[in-house]
Amino acid sequence: MPRIQPRGDAVTATALQAIPANAEDCAELLVRASRERRTVRIAGGSTKSYLGDARETDIELGTMAIAGIVDHVPADLTITVRGGSPLADVASALAVAGQFLPLDPPHGERATVGGVIAANANGFWRARYGGVRDLLIGTRTALADGSVVRSGGRVVKNVAGYDLNKLLVGSLGTLGVIVEATFKVLPLPAARDGRLGRFENAADAFAAADAILRAPARAESIAIARRDGAWILLVEARGDAPAVGRCVADAEREVRSRGGSTDAFAGGLRDLRELPERATDGALVRLALPLAAQARLAETAVSLDTFRELAADAASGIQRMHLVGEDDRVVADADALLLAARAVGGSGRVERRAQRLRARLATWSARPHGEVLMRRVKDAFDPAGILEPGRSVLAP
Amino acid sequence: MRALQELLGASKVLGTRDELLVYEYDGAVDTATPDAVALPESTADVALLAKYCHEHDVPIVPRGAGTGLSGGAIPVEGGVVVSFARMARILEIDVPNMRAVVQPGVINLHLENATAPYGLHFVPDPSSQKACTLGGNVAENSGGPHTLAYGVTTNHVTGLEIVLSDGSVVRLGGKAIETEGYDLVGAFVGSEGTLGLVTEATVKLTPLPEEKRTLMAAFATMDDASETVSAIIGAGIVPSAIEMMDQLATQAVEASVHAGYPLDAGGILLVEVDGARDGLDESRARIEAICREHGARTIRVAASALERERLWAGRKGAFAAMGRLSPDYYVQDGVIPRTRLPEILRLVKEAGERHGVRIANVFHAGDGNIHPLIMFDLRNGPEELDRAKEASIDILTACIEAGGSLTGEHGVGMEKNCYMPLQFAPADLAAMRRVKESFDPAGLMNPGKIFPTPSRCREFSLAATR
Numbered sequence: 001m002p003r004i005q006p007r008g009d010a011v012t013a014t015a016l017q018a019i020p021a022n023a024e025d026c027a028e029l030l031v032r033a034s035r036e037r038r039t040v041r042i043a044g045g046s047t048k049s050y051l052g053d054a055r056e057t058d059i060e061l062g063t064m065a066i067a068g069i070v071d072h073v074p075a076d077l078t079i080t081v082r083g084g085s086p087l088a089d090v091a092s093a094l095a096v097a098g099q100f101l102p103l104d105p106p107h108g109e110r111a112t113v114g115g116v117i118a119a120n121a122n123g124f125w126r127a128r129y130g131g132v133r134d135l136l137i138g139t140r141t142a143l144a145d146g147s148v149v150r151s152g153g154r155v156v157k158n159v160a161g162y163d164l165n166k167l168l169v170g171s172l173g174t175l176g177v178i179v180e181a182t183f184k185v186l187p188l189p190a191a192r193d194g195r196l197g198r199f200e201n202a203a204d205a206f207a208a209a210d211a212i213l214r215a216p217a218r219a220e221s222i223a224i225a226r227r228d229g230a231w232i233l234l235v236e237a238r239g240d241a242p243a244v245g246r247c248v249a250d251a252e253r254e255v256r257s258r259g260g261s262t263d264a265f266a267g268g269l270r271d272l273r274e275l276p277e278r279a280t281d282g283a284l285v286r287l288a289l290p291l292a293a294q295a296r297l298a299e300t301a302v303s304l305d306t307f308r309e310l311a312a313d314a315a316s317g318i319q320r321m322h323l324v325g326e327d328d329r330v331v332a333d334a335d336a337l338l339l340a341a342r343a344v345g346g347s348g349r350v351e352r353r354a355q356r357l358r359a360r361l362a363t364w365s366a367r368p369h370g371e372v373l374m375r376r377v378k379d380a381f382d383p384a385g386i387l388e389p390g391r392s393v394l395a396p
Numbered sequence: 397m398r399a400l401q402e403l404l405g406a407s408k409v410l411g412t413r414d415e416l417l418v419y420e421y422d423g424a425v426d427t428a429t430p431d432a433v434a435l436p437e438s439t440a441d442v443a444l445l446a447k448y449c450h451e452h453d454v455p456i457v458p459r460g461a462g463t464g465l466s467g468g469a470i471p472v473e474g475g476v477v478v479s480f481a482r483m484a485r486i487l488e489i490d491v492p493n494m495r496a497v498v499q500p501g502v503i504n505l506h507l508e509n510a511t512a513p514y515g516l517h518f519v520p521d522p523s524s525q526k527a528c529t530l531g532g533n534v535a536e537n538s539g540g541p542h543t544l545a546y547g548v549t550t551n552h553v554t555g556l557e558i559v560l561s562d563g564s565v566v567r568l569g570g571k572a573i574e575t576e577g578y579d580l581v582g583a584f585v586g587s588e589g590t591l592g593l594v595t596e597a598t599v600k601l602t603p604l605p606e607e608k609r610t611l612m613a614a615f616a617t618m619d620d621a622s623e624t625v626s627a628i629i630g631a632g633i634v635p636s637a638i639e640m641m642d643q644l645a646t647q648a649v650e651a652s653v654h655a656g657y658p659l660d661a662g663g664i665l666l667v668e669v670d671g672a673r674d675g676l677d678e679s680r681a682r683i684e685a686i687c688r689e690h691g692a693r694t695i696r697v698a699a700s701a702l703e704r705e706r707l708w709a710g711r712k713g714a715f716a717a718m719g720r721l722s723p724d725y726y727v728q729d730g731v732i733p734r735t736r737l738p739e740i741l742r743l744v745k746e747a748g749e750r751h752g753v754r755i756a757n758v759f760h761a762g763d764g765n766i767h768p769l770i771m772f773d774l775r776n777g778p779e780e781l782d783r784a785k786e787a788s789i790d791i792l793t794a795c796i797e798a799g800g801s802l803t804g805e806h807g808v809g810m811e812k813n814c815y816m817p818l819q820f821a822p823a824d825l826a827a828m829r830r831v832k833e834s835f836d837p838a839g840l841m842n843p844g845k846i847f848p849t850p851s852r853c854r855e856f857s858l859a860a861t862r
Contacts, residue, residue, distance in 0.1 A: 074630070126573070131573070149821075149824045153819075155763075155799070156763050157805060160808055161824070161828050163550065164828065165582075166583050166585075167579060167583050187633075243674050288574045318573065368576045370578075373580055377583075377834045392578075
């Protein structure tokens with residue numbers, strides 16, 4: 001039986017903390033909580049607890065003890081790890097074999113594997129290598145009924161049964177606790193290089209990004225930021241030296257042909273990636289857009305009085321906009337951006353906002369397609385509704 | 397049938413004995429006759445039909461081109477087969493957003509041809525791509541030779557319009573890479589028609605590679621060929637495709653396609669690298685060197701697009717060429733971690749010997765996705781099929797024991813649903829059933845597929861417990 005201890009930490013609204021030692025303990029804790037109707041919050045590295053409209057829970061379930069590498073066969077290009085493992089530990093284990101898990105989510109230094117999956121936390125590498133949903137090939141999950149269920153497996157191609165892994169990616173802990181995950185991994189690239197482009201206007205920056213995305217030598221990251229009144233394009237490539245050279249040469253040409261100036265790549269992606277980490281004030285809006293709508297939305301964001309920062313993955317259509325200012329303005333501007341995203345066929349959320357804004361600015365301002373089905377799935381997996389109440393887009 | 401004709405119009409319903417016979421089959425070995433066949437022309441037709449079936453408790457079985465290899469389109473519990481032959485339009489090729497919006501009956505190759513002028517393609521390219529439909533690809537989460545580097549169907553679908561068994565129309569996802577809430581598109585792809593009917597799909601289009609290098613290497617033994625596969629991956633090269641073929645398959649292919657594979661080779665590898673032209677020759681040279689180190693006797697590099705097509709024609713025509721060796725064959729689709737290839741291929745051989753059936757192998761070696769083609773001749777009586785099935789159970793059991801899966805791309809269907817308990821514990825299957833019940837509480841969508849059914853699987857469960 002897992003330990004459940006009163007928690008001394010006065011900051012948290014959670015009364016009890018439980019740290020199950022393994023998957024079975026975790027499942028047992030969940031079934032007990034279900035029976036007693038006690039609500040549960042799941043904590044890995046606690047790096048993304050700002051997500052959603054989470055309410056107070058009776059129990060905080062820490063996954064830190066369910067950690068470690070289960071299996072890694074380098075020649076199979078797969079790795080199986082426990083859900084509470086820090087992503088950084090996985091990276092170190094893989095590096096020894098000259099491999100890497102091509103995920104670069106925010107908070108990567110402290111985030112756990114389970115948290116990255118549950119939050120569908122991706123970075124700028126997504127268009128190049130695939131996102132969490134594409135790299136995750138197997139899971140074991142502790143469910144609210146006390147069972148531990150497996151989906152997928154350790155092979156890179158698998159269509160036996162439904163792909164429950166996909167449901168877990170982005171589920172924000174509302175369906176179960178991810179206790180084990182298997183990912184596809186890749187050999188570490190041999191070479192790396194990059195270019196920085198500077199543009200006067202958004203249209204040119206995003207047009208250059210689009211051309212680079214379609215170019216034969218694929219870039220690893222194509223990011224756009226706004227700095228000192230200019231649009232900054234950051235392109236980085238990793239791979240075999242000849243392809244990296246070609247990618248950078250093509251990128252340089254695409255930037256110049258659109259009137260941009262180029263510069264050596266001096267990092268900066270990390271800073272953009274970690275925007276959620278520092279966006280503790282105001283509101284951080286995160287949008288998922290059709291590729292061709294990106295320039296317009298970015299321009300709109302930058303024109304707002306409350307605009308502070310932009311971090312765009314121009315290869316995937318993901319944009320984060322940090323808005324800071326008077327509360328009324330921040331709320332109105334965040335709503336306006338979400339509305340604009342929907343108008344072009346995208347969607348979005350307020351990913352993070354200042355504590356005082358939580359009551360005024362909900363994470364989601366629209367219902368998703370397929371909400372009825374989502375609700376049925378949630379009820380089927382967590383009939384007592386104990387897991388992460390309020391965390392997901394589903395109406396309570 | 398009359399009621400359906402009144403509902404949809406006489407031209408959209410088939411029901412005579414002769415008409416129904418055509419829909420008894422798909423690409424696998426099982427057959428069953430539908431009670432009626434509907435040929436909807438719009439989402440509204442599909443919704444009407446589903447609503448009718450829901451009210452009258454009639455099973456619905458979707459069908460694309462009928463090329464499936466696990467009996468997915470077979471109405472094993474009767475009901476209406478819904479053919480999407482008349483919903484076959486490409487609705488939009490959205491070049492700026494790199495998406496295509498298609499109806500379910502669009503043929504995979506037609507989409508490829510339509511997008512090529514824009515320098516884009518839909519990546520999954522199953523061997524049946526000349527005939528198979530996008531709706532079927534979505535249902536089966538189809539793969540193909542090039543999935544090693546580029547992923548399978550689920551990695552290339554961002555939006556769906558589906559009709560549920562109660563007739564409601566639901567849109568999921570869209571053109572953006574993700575939407576808020578659960579990834580129901582991801583849950584739906586590969587659900588084999590058991591969750592709903594696809595009436596529209598939004599798929600990713602990917603830039604065509606600038607260039608490709610394709611090489612064929614012939615080895616004395618399958619062991620040499622499979623060790624080469626691990627060595628290529630181990631060297632940090634991720635080719636876009638690594639395909640393997642044994643001697644029996646090679647001989648059949650050569651007799652029908654003349655791809656130029658050496659007849660005396662014990663194992664053949666077809667390896668392709670693609671992308672920017674820069675560095676491709678270096679990759680090709682490294683692969684060639686690895687092949688030689690592992691005893692390749694002959695290596696041929698395609699010098700032109702025509703030669704490449706010829707090499708690929710051998711691979712893609714391999715299943716069809718089996719007719720040269722045997723009137724009937726049964727193809728399996730197990731997956732194993734690729735490092736276990738040599739061992740599993742030996743087990744396949746032993747299974748064939750044990751059950752007295754000839755087995756040819758043509759498969760996606762890079763993914764560890766084997767395709768043993770188990771030959772039999774029904775003219776010699778039904779026991780030949782039984783022996784083929786027994787051999788396949790042995791092979792699938794070995795795949796699962798090696799940490800693999802029953803199926804990599806063909807689906808479970810009605811062919812392997814009884815074997816699902818080999819791979820999944822009751823709790824795992826129960827979790828899948830929760831998804832099934834969320835989408836299709838009435839249980840009318842393609843019944844008798846994926847999940848073991850008590851009536852048809854009793855025999856297998858008994859055999860397994862003996």
